[in-house]
Amino acid sequence: MSFLNNVITGISLGSIYAIIALGYTMVYGIAKMLNFAHGDVIMVGAYVCFFAMGSFNLPPVVGVLLAVVVCTVLGMVIERLAYKPLRAAPSLAVLITAIGVSYLLQNSAQILWGAATKTFRPIVEGSLTLVPGQLSVSYVAILSVVCCVVVMVGLTLFTGQTKMGKAMRACSEDKGAAQLMGIDVNATISMTFAIGSALAALAGVLMCSAYPVLSPTTGSMPGIRAFTAAVFGGIGSVPGALLGGILLGVIETFGKAYISTDLSDAVVFAVLIIVLLVRPAGLMGKYVPEKV
Amino acid sequence: SNGNNPGGNSGGAVTIKVGGIGPITGDLAQYGTATEWGAEIAVEEINAKNGPVKLDYRFEDDTGVADTAVSAYNSLKDWAKDAPLVIYGCTTTAPCVAVASETFADRYFQLTPSASSPDVTANKDNAFQMCFTDPGQGVAAAEYLKNAGLGTKIGVIYNNGDAYSTGIANAFIAKAKEVGLEVVATQTYPDDKTTDYTVQLNACKDAGADLVFLPIYYTPASLILAQAKQMSYAPIFFGGDGMDGMLDMEGFDKSLAEGLLLMTPFNASGTDERTKSFVEKYQEAHGILPNQFAADGYDCMYAIYEACCKIDGIADMDSQKLCDALIAMFTGGDFSVDGLTGTSMKWLESGEISKAPVVVKVEGGVYVTQ
Amino acid sequence: MADKKQFEKGKMVPVPSVSIIPERDLGTTPILECSHLGIDFGGLTAVNEFNITVGRTEIAGLIGPNGAGKTTVFNLLTKVYQPTRGTILLDGLDTHGKTPAQINRMGIARTFQNIRLFNNLSVEDNVKIGLHNQEKYSMFTGILRLPKYWRQEKAAHERALELLSIFNMEDLADHQAGSLPYGAQRRLEIVRALATNPSLLLLDEPAAGMNPSETAELMENIVKIRDTFQIAIMLIEHDMSLVMGICEGICVLNFGQIIAKGTAEEIQSNPTVIEAYLGKQQEGGAD
Amino acid sequence: MEKRLNGKRLSKASRSGFINYGIVIAAFALIQILLVVQKLLGVTLVSNSLQSLLVPTCCYIVMAVSLNLTVGILGELSLGHAGFMSLGAFSGIVASFLLADVIPFAPLRLALSMIVGAAFGAVGGVIVGVPVLRLQGDYLAIVTLAFGQIIKNIIMVLYVGVDEKGFHIAASSERFNLAEDGTAIIKGPMGAVGVTKLASFTAGFVLILITLVVVQNLVNSRSGRAIMALRDNRIAAESVGINTTKYKLMAFVTSAALAGAAGALFGLNYSSTVASKFDFNASILVLVFVVLGGLGSIRGSIIAAALLYVLPELLRQFGDIADYRMLVYAIVLILVMLATNNDQLKALVGRIIPKRKGAASHG
Amino acid sequence: MLKVNDINVYYGAIHAIKGVSFEVNAGEVVTLIGANGAGKSTILNTVCGLLHSRTGSIEFLGKPLGGTPAHKIVEQGMAHVPEGRRIFLQMTVEENLEMGAYTQPRSTIDPNLERVYDQFPRLKERRKQIAGTLSGGEQQMLAMGRGLMSSPKLLMLDEPSMGLAPILVEQIFDIIRRLHEKGTTILLVEQNAQMALSVADRGYVLETGKIVATGTGQELLRNAAVKKAYLGG
Numbered sequence A: 001m002s003f004l005n006n007v008i009t010g011i012s013l014g015s016i017y018a019i020i021a022l023g024y025t026m027v028y029g030i031a032k033m034l035n036f037a038h039g040d041v042i043m044v045g046a047y048v049c050f051f052a053m054g055s056f057n058l059p060p061v062v063g064v065l066l067a068v069v070v071c072t073v074l075g076m077v078i079e080r081l082a083y084k085p086l087r088a089a090p091s092l093a094v095l096i097t098a099i100g101v102s103y104l105l106q107n108s109a110q111i112l113w114g115a116a117t118k119t120f121r122p123i124v125e126g127s128l129t130l131v132p133g134q135l136s137v138s139y140v141a142i143l144s145v146v147c148c149v150v151v152m153v154g155l156t157l158f159t160g161q162t163k164m165g166k167a168m169r170a171c172s173e174d175k176g177a178a179q180l181m182g183i184d185v186n187a188t189i190s191m192t193f194a195i196g197s198a199l200a201a202l203a204g205v206l207m208c209s210a211y212p213v214l215s216p217t218t219g220s221m222p223g224i225r226a227f228t229a230a231v232f233g234g235i236g237s238v239p240g241a242l243l244g245g246i247l248l249g250v251i252e253t254f255g256k257a258y259i260s261t262d263l264s265d266a267v268v269f270a271v272l273i274i275v276l277l278v279r280p281a282g283l284m285g286k287y288v289p290e291k292v
Numbered sequence B: 001s002n003g004n005n006p007g008g009n010s011g012g013a014v015t016i017k018v019g020g021i022g023p024i025t026g027d028l029a030q031y032g033t034a035t036e037w038g039a040e041i042a043v044e045e046i047n048a049k050n051g052p053v054k055l056d057y058r059f060e061d062d063t064g065v066a067d068t069a070v071s072a073y074n075s076l077k078d079w080a081k082d083a084p085l086v087i088y089g090c091t092t093t094a095p096c097v098a099v100a101s102e103t104f105a106d107r108y109f110q111l112t113p114s115a116s117s118p119d120v121t122a123n124k125d126n127a128f129q130m131c132f133t134d135p136g137q138g139v140a141a142a143e144y145l146k147n148a149g150l151g152t153k154i155g156v157i158y159n160n161g162d163a164y165s166t167g168i169a170n171a172f173i174a175k176a177k178e179v180g181l182e183v184v185a186t187q188t189y190p191d192d193k194t195t196d197y198t199v200q201l202n203a204c205k206d207a208g209a210d211l212v213f214l215p216i217y218y219t220p221a222s223l224i225l226a227q228a229k230q231m232s233y234a235p236i237f238f239g240g241d242g243m244d245g246m247l248d249m250e251g252f253d254k255s256l257a258e259g260l261l262l263m264t265p266f267n268a269s270g271t272d273e274r275t276k277s278f279v280e281k282y283q284e285a286h287g288i289l290p291n292q293f294a295a296d297g298y299d300c301m302y303a304i305y306e307a308c309c310k311i312d313g314i315a316d317m318d319s320q321k322l323c324d325a326l327i328a329m330f331t332g333g334d335f336s337v338d339g340l341t342g343t344s345m346k347w348l349e350s351g352e353i354s355k356a357p358v359v360v361k362v363e364g365g366v367y368v369t370q
Numbered sequence C: 001m002a003d004k005k006q007f008e009k010g011k012m013v014p015v016p017s018v019s020i021i022p023e024r025d026l027g028t029t030p031i032l033e034c035s036h037l038g039i040d041f042g043g044l045t046a047v048n049e050f051n052i053t054v055g056r057t058e059i060a061g062l063i064g065p066n067g068a069g070k071t072t073v074f075n076l077l078t079k080v081y082q083p084t085r086g087t088i089l090l091d092g093l094d095t096h097g098k099t100p101a102q103i104n105r106m107g108i109a110r111t112f113q114n115i116r117l118f119n120n121l122s123v124e125d126n127v128k129i130g131l132h133n134q135e136k137y138s139m140f141t142g143i144l145r146l147p148k149y150w151r152q153e154k155a156a157h158e159r160a161l162e163l164l165s166i167f168n169m170e171d172l173a174d175h176q177a178g179s180l181p182y183g184a185q186r187r188l189e190i191v192r193a194l195a196t197n198p199s200l201l202l203l204d205e206p207a208a209g210m211n212p213s214e215t216a217e218l219m220e221n222i223v224k225i226r227d228t229f230q231i232a233i234m235l236i237e238h239d240m241s242l243v244m245g246i247c248e249g250i251c252v253l254n255f256g257q258i259i260a261k262g263t264a265e266e267i268q269s270n271p272t273v274i275e276a277y278l279g280k281q282q283e284g285g286a287d
Numbered sequence D: 001m002e003k004r005l006n007g008k009r010l011s012k013a014s015r016s017g018f019i020n021y022g023i024v025i026a027a028f029a030l031i032q033i034l035l036v037v038q039k040l041l042g043v044t045l046v047s048n049s050l051q052s053l054l055v056p057t058c059c060y061i062v063m064a065v066s067l068n069l070t071v072g073i074l075g076e077l078s079l080g081h082a083g084f085m086s087l088g089a090f091s092g093i094v095a096s097f098l099l100a101d102v103i104p105f106a107p108l109r110l111a112l113s114m115i116v117g118a119a120f121g122a123v124g125g126v127i128v129g130v131p132v133l134r135l136q137g138d139y140l141a142i143v144t145l146a147f148g149q150i151i152k153n154i155i156m157v158l159y160v161g162v163d164e165k166g167f168h169i170a171a172s173s174e175r176f177n178l179a180e181d182g183t184a185i186i187k188g189p190m191g192a193v194g195v196t197k198l199a200s201f202t203a204g205f206v207l208i209l210i211t212l213v214v215v216q217n218l219v220n221s222r223s224g225r226a227i228m229a230l231r232d233n234r235i236a237a238e239s240v241g242i243n244t245t246k247y248k249l250m251a252f253v254t255s256a257a258l259a260g261a262a263g264a265l266f267g268l269n270y271s272s273t274v275a276s277k278f279d280f281n282a283s284i285l286v287l288v289f290v291v292l293g294g295l296g297s298i299r300g301s302i303i304a305a306a307l308l309y310v311l312p313e314l315l316r317q318f319g320d321i322a323d324y325r326m327l328v329y330a331i332v333l334i335l336v337m338l339a340t341n342n343d344q345l346k347a348l349v350g351r352i353i354p355k356r357k358g359a360a361s362h363g
Numbered sequence E: 001m002l003k004v005n006d007i008n009v010y011y012g013a014i015h016a017i018k019g020v021s022f023e024v025n026a027g028e029v030v031t032l033i034g035a036n037g038a039g040k041s042t043i044l045n046t047v048c049g050l051l052h053s054r055t056g057s058i059e060f061l062g063k064p065l066g067g068t069p070a071h072k073i074v075e076q077g078m079a080h081v082p083e084g085r086r087i088f089l090q091m092t093v094e095e096n097l098e099m100g101a102y103t104q105p106r107s108t109i110d111p112n113l114e115r116v117y118d119q120f121p122r123l124k125e126r127r128k129q130i131a132g133t134l135s136g137g138e139q140q141m142l143a144m145g146r147g148l149m150s151s152p153k154l155l156m157l158d159e160p161s162m163g164l165a166p167i168l169v170e171q172i173f174d175i176i177r178r179l180h181e182k183g184t185t186i187l188l189v190e191q192n193a194q195m196a197l198s199v200a201d202r203g204y205v206l207e208t209g210k211i212v213a214t215g216t217g218q219e220l221l222r223n224a225a226v227k228k229a230y231l232g233g
């Protein structure tokens, strides 16, 4: 029973990592940048939903929608102001700018909303009992697993099948050549950020529903974990992000349960390194050797 | 303020500079801001009194990091120039230890509201604490449980990346063994950003723990309570002073904390005049309820103020002389302070505070003293 | 073209391995002997049954339609890809299991179809990196700048300029490699490869993107390199004036298989090659 | 012709290096003079807070220059540089403690501790370096990040101490059976407490000089060129016979060793040090210095580290802004990145200060 | 159709194009020849909007292009097959071709695909292969095919024969001739001046960023200086 419990815990935790990782990987896959501010957009999304539901007593659905709208706009604004001018700059310059944006969001959030931790009211409450008193799954966990899968399938179809999705992939490879095809590169990348940030809002709401504490730094740790998950699954690969996220959650849980809680972080990251040594491009990442 | 006149004598009153240090940005900002704001209220009250001593208060951010704290301390020194300066802080342990060794060498009096490790005061005659020490709390907790006859099988979950949490847990476990309490599970997690505690709770549950001791801060504790409920695990939860503040978290479902026991020196729903007025002012200024950090901060200012009022010839003292005088006052034996977190609080030679630990139980969303 | 320069080519004679090598190289170990060489990419057999012998001072040509597997052969020889089957003997030594770096130290140097320079470094540094294995001082000597460092650095500097002078590129020594015009980049790649002191030099489309007069100059230089360094050169090229002008033995690949081997004259008149590669009769390698 | 080129070439590489030494020495001399004058005249020229920043700034300069070796020169993104610093800090602290009775002369003890720190850093470098050799790009970044986390997590639960029975080391407080009268040097999450402060500005200055010698001379040698070749084009580098493993590892280990030395100096500058100090954010901080200073530019790293480390502290002086210190820092960071990568601005600067021809420098 | 008037293009401080003017009339094949680094590719990139000229003007179909972004210019009927192919390496051959028809209505994609596959049967064979693993020549075919997918009014080709087998070079020039016959306007940049001039109506000779000679294809073929410099004569 405790094994099953651990599996459930691992998957619930993993689904949260996964949904964040999906946004991460999306932005990475197209804009080819590590958006370290992604975690902080998540935090903003959660705050928006928190205030919508708490201060204005709006129903959860409206709260989520509001969070999605605000984050989408925020993502596009950030992209326009901070990343777009750096299109031609080395990728590390963009990385550092993203870190700057991350600090900016965190500190603005603290000034606006205070440093004190707030308790988030889950958008769905309660849990599904499998074995009374012994085994249950929270509805939030179920919801986030479902969201993950839906988002994953949606994104895969979108980037693989639709014209817009293909245009995004073209931009990610060669912006100049994409322009020559008649693709509006700026609009496309803006769109990428819009999608990524909308996902971040969703992730924020789900994360805070599952683990209902909220503070200006709430997004930073999950951001790093999700980045790890995305790489683990093969960065840029949409199904990889899902798999990486879930596995990371399971490994973390099993590591704590069966190895040691003292060194839980060390265990997770050691497993990660070992997996990467066996599969240098992550689990689902295609290792495309450079044609010589 | 006038820099080159020791004991800055303005309008008959002596002005003492109080430089506070704590994290007001970053992960630990909520604790730092509480100590900053609690003290601020006391300073306002004190300065409004028109007593013999006035406090000139400034608070610097250390982001919870030792080296930044030392820089913050030095910038406070620059701020004070030659005026007498007392250091208030730091909020958290690691920075406080680093700063205390600086103040010890430079001879500044230092009083921390919340840095509770014995390392803060060890071998430093100038460093004093307003809070209980961690081992002290651990020992008190074990003794309390023994005496109250609570918990036959005890689980402990603590943050082994945090000095405060580890300090209490280690002392608690040792003392528990000594007094014959059975600790059946010891579980850890690496930092307060951890979100999932199900594994730790499961381990306690599987070991049959009917009481879980949580020497941790209220943010992770609130998650633990929620997750325990989720998995229908309902032991008695028992926490340390870091747990205070949980009930005041915006949006917190107080029913989760029903039956929770914690040791706290401060009760925001206390009915005495002083507490009520403090809570009112705090809420007015910052929109949230004060917690134990804020109350300790408030008491620190009064301790400094009252001690200064009693020192003879304070007008001619520089920081170093003031430091020695304050040390003498604090350890003199007959100096005591009444505050929000205790009455007749006194200090030991070691710098540790001596005040009575209070255990409260959450009943109907408020603290009930046990 | 009337005044096209004629290069002196050796007389080609058959050797036991169903190949031909220049007569002057008889009696020495061939620099390269490949037998049954092949590689598959997933389902695709990119190269198969590749057998060739290259003489010590031969200029050999490897031609074939696009996608025939020419570059892949180079990649096999330099172990960028590990062969699925077959053996490669370099100067009589088996190269099985070697890494690209070891292969270079054994004596093969190459250029790339898509230029691969160290773009952020100066031209001189590019050549000096080619000289890497001929400089022999340790990291600590370098950090402590012991006399040995100064001696060897000076020697490397002089050698680099000497090599650059083959293509009259000494004055470009201080330029950033990535900012050079295309043709100069191609030439620099050859210089860098030469700096590693190879006994077999592989050139993948050295004349691509050059105009005819530049190509003519390049041809002269390739021959000059062979003559001064006394090494073997194997080149891939689609410019028939170059291939027919200087290559002694030519090997034609199609779909990963050798379809013809022989001298320029034999190849030019081979109907299979004409059909698969040359197209309608080219007069004497017109451009 | 050859003579001229020769002279010009050698002087160019070393000129840039000498300017760096010059900047460092001048800054050191200036501060020392100010300190002396301040003492003689009794006026404040270098405030307390600035003085307290001298040693850590030196440490961060070394951190930045050494990270530049990995990120700028080798071209691999590292997100765990603070991990090496952590190794150096704690091993250095333990070393200085153990040496306290043997070597009473503090500067020597400091030097030895820094060497120990460097050695531990180097060992960490090898441990990370080996997996790193198989990975590229962001996968490698993740391994370095993971390494930083692992080190942090391990030191967080590490207990080290001495008593008359000798040296004790344990992974939790229960297993840490130190005698009553023994001294704990590292106490798990409490970190190292009661450290005797040995660090001095002079030591920091010397460490920077050593770092510059190592990095600059390395870059301008056969090995350094091999490292840069790997950065620019790995396949081409292999094709000219460069041993990828050896040179990647060389860059990694050198960089880690220098970070270890900086860590030891840093650790010995405070009476207490905790492992959580050297977290992901600390690694990122150093990365910010490197990128802001310019990848591959040693001088840039020095200047960026010095300015940016001091900036948040300087912001304390400005009353109201002080409350928004970190916000201002974030905005400054973004604006600087935007400005330094702005083509129009670059062209403008290029017109005002004509660049040396053939910009293949790595000053 | 295209009118370029006195453009000056800079790379940072490098003055790459120094006051170049030329024009291409509807239905013409015009070639630009010149040594390596003369600035041919720079001109094409400026025309299609990837680079911007500091002065001067460019008119396409009678409308000035000043500052119009590249993707808008493409929509107006210009296609550019850039130097170095720049195909999308991670996409399949067919996806690359589809991207070429990005601005076109869906209905035109299939017939155009068929046409391209007819011209390059090799691409049809490899339609599902990831473009990055194609051989150099195959990639060149793909780049050219992609350019044709939008049935452009003006097709700009930057060294289309580079790296191709002789038989394919002929094919490419055959295609150019056929496109010419069908009335497509082509601006061709080539190293292979002999062939380029033989298919071109007119040509311009470029030297270090300046036009130094101009004339019909045949005139230039006979021009002694041109012969010496570019025809290996």
Ligand SMILES: Nc1ncnc2c1ncn2[C@@H]1O[C@H](COP(=O)(O)OP(=O)(O)OP(=O)(O)O)[C@@H](O)[C@H]1O
Binding pocket: A289, A291, C041, C044, C046, C064, C065, C066, C067, C068, C069, C070, C071, C072, C073, C113, E133, E134, E135, E136, E137, E138, E163
């Ligand atoms: N890594 C790889 N994976 C899959 N297929 C490959 C790979 N490398 C090469 N190929 C295929 O092998 C065949 C031979 O490619 P190669 O590059 O050797 O051709 P080539 O003869 O050099 O042609 P070109 O003259 O056009 O450069 C091509 O069909 C190519 O698509």
Ligand SMILES: Nc1ncnc2c1ncn2[C@@H]1O[C@H](COP(=O)(O)OP(=O)(O)OP(=O)(O)O)[C@@H](O)[C@H]1O
Binding pocket: C179, C180, C181, C182, C183, C209, E011, E014, E016, E034, E035, E036, E037, E038, E039, E040, E041, E042, E043, E083
């Ligand atoms: N991105 C760039 N940055 C700086 N200079 C450049 C850049 N691209 C080209 N140049 C320079 O501009 C000039 C013209 O280059 P361009 O590529 O237009 O020549 P080209 O005639 O197309 O040559 P090729 O035949 O080699 O393709 C050259 O001197 C080149 O070095």
Ligand SMILES: [Mg+2]
Binding pocket: C070, C071, C072, C113, E135, E136
């Ligand atoms: Mg090829």
Ligand SMILES: [Mg+2]
Binding pocket: E040, E041, E042, E083, E158
């Ligand atoms: Mg060109």
